[in-house]
Amino acid sequence: MMANERLRAALLERGVTPDQLAVAVEVDVKTIERWVTKNRTPYRRHRYAVASFLQMEETYLWPEALSAEQVAGASESEILNVFPHRWTVPDDLWRRHFESAEQEIGVLVYSGLFISEDAGIQRIFRDKADAGVRIRILLGNPDSEHVSKRGEDEGIDASMAAKIRNALVMYKPLRALDGIEFRLHDTILYNSIYRADDLVLVNTHIYGVAASQAPVLQLRHVAGGSMVANYLNSFERVWEGAIPLE
Numbered sequence: 001m002m003a004n005e006r007l008r009a010a011l012l013e014r015g016v017t018p019d020q021l022a023v024a025v026e027v028d029v030k031t032i033e034r035w036v037t038k039n040r041t042p043y044r045r046h047r048y049a050v051a052s053f054l055q056m057e058e059t060y061l062w063p064e065a066l067s068a069e070q071v072a073g074a075s076e077s078e079i080l081n082v083f084p085h086r087w088t089v090p091d092d093l094w095r096r097h098f099e100s101a102e103q104e105i106g107v108l109v110y111s112g113l114f115i116s117e118d119a120g121i122q123r124i125f126r127d128k129a130d131a132g133v134r135i136r137i138l139l140g141n142p143d144s145e146h147v148s149k150r151g152e153d154e155g156i157d158a159s160m161a162a163k164i165r166n167a168l169v170m171y172k173p174l175r176a177l178d179g180i181e182f183r184l185h186d187t188i189l190y191n192s193i194y195r196a197d198d199l200v201l202v203n204t205h206i207y208g209v210a211a212s213q214a215p216v217l218q219l220r221h222v223a224g225g226s227m228v229a230n231y232l233n234s235f236e237r238v239w240e241g242a243i244p245l246e
Contacts (some may be wrong), residue, residue: 025049081218106195110140111163116170129179141184183242
């Protein structure tokens with residue numbers, strides 16, 4: 001029987017030993033070894049505990065454990081709300097969203113000017129950083145061809161790059177703080193992503209339509225679901241290729 005190389009690699013990547021994992025999920029270390037070397041499939045509660053501890057997806061570690069119907073059902077359950085336009089999302093929801101974070105806040109946008117202009121949200125970011133929450137903000141490179149193209153698509157041309165530069169000025173009080181990281185990306189964005197731990201607000205992008213007029217999905221990660229995981233993986237890929245802001 002083949003080993004579970006995904007689980008083995010996950011342990012190595014996270015620097016976790018089988019003994020440590022056994023303690024964390026409350027099973028015998030020999031059980032962990034069988035999961036790895038003999039590709040045994042754990043009970044659902046143990047799969048969830050392992051995935052949570054390693055901060056990885058259950059469906060990645062054990063792709064055969066859930067049927068397509070189960071994955072689809074879990075993914076549908078991740079949808080909390082759908083707003084027809086970003087401007088219909090209540091202001092206090094944005095603040096409650098970020099206030100709920102205990103480990104991670106992530107913002108992936110071209111400019112996201114409405115976030116940078118909100119003094120209340122900036123204060124939340126400062127307080128969360130002081131509390132040890134990791135905050136990562138990705139803005140479009142104002143000199144990027146993708147930013148220029150998005151400006152053309154929305155009919156605002158060079159104003160898109162100007163909005164990013166404006167956001168950079170608005171974020172100036174946060175840019176020197178420990179725990180808050182800024183990077184500039186040069187990618188095509190199909191969605192803007194606003195993360196608070198396992199809660200995600202996704203602002204879809206529509207050709208010829210300003211982001212404020214496009215729909216927003218409010219999502220929460222559910223074990224076995226794949227929607228939130230896909231958006232968070234997308235965030236990580238953009239982050240890896242982005243340039244740290246001096």
